[in-house]
Amino acid sequence: MVIRSCLTIVFDGSFYKAILECHDGDRYSVASVILGSSEPKMPLILKLVNRDYLQFHFHHMEDDQKENIKRINPKRAQRLASKSTKSQTISTKAQAALQKQFEEKKQLRKVKQAAKQQLIKEMRYQKRIIKHRQKHRGH
Numbered sequence: 001m002v003i004r005s006c007l008t009i010v011f012d013g014s015f016y017k018a019i020l021e022c023h024d025g026d027r028y029s030v031a032s033v034i035l036g037s038s039e040p041k042m043p044l045i046l047k048l049v050n051r052d053y054l055q056f057h058f059h060h061m062e063d064d065q066k067e068n069i070k071r072i073n074p075k076r077a078q079r080l081a082s083k084s085t086k087s088q089t090i091s092t093k094a095q096a097a098l099q100k101q102f103e104e105k106k107q108l109r110k111v112k113q114a115a116k117q118q119l120i121k122e123m124r125y126q127k128r129i130i131k132h133r134q135k136h137r138g139h
């Protein structure tokens with residue numbers, strides 16, 4: 001099995017982001033990390049890849065297209081790498097996966113908030129009932 005990964009660093013207007021894409025077999029994973037407002041230096045990027053890789057929260061998807069991976073000439077690989085560094089676009093697949101992950105987190109947040117509000121409402125009701133019963137104890 002061949003595992004391919006790609007790290008793309010983009011500036012989205014206010015912050016630099018690192019977007020990590022990983023193809024392993026039939027699975028596709030993507031994670032996004034905010035690096036900060038200043039341009040990231042090479043030691044930060046190396047630390048990110050070498051040490052902090054396990055801390056990323058990857059969003060996994062099934063890879064619907066099977067890619068035919070073959071050996072690439074090193075010079076061609078170098079040309080392709082320089083070409084991809086010049087273009088500042090994120091793959092639409094990564095954008096879709098990150099958007100889906102964002103929507104799932106948003107739904108989870110909504111469910112948690114609704115449960116919390118319901119619990120607060122129930123506690124207020126119980127307090128009101130206790131207060132009402134204490135008023136009418138017959139004193």
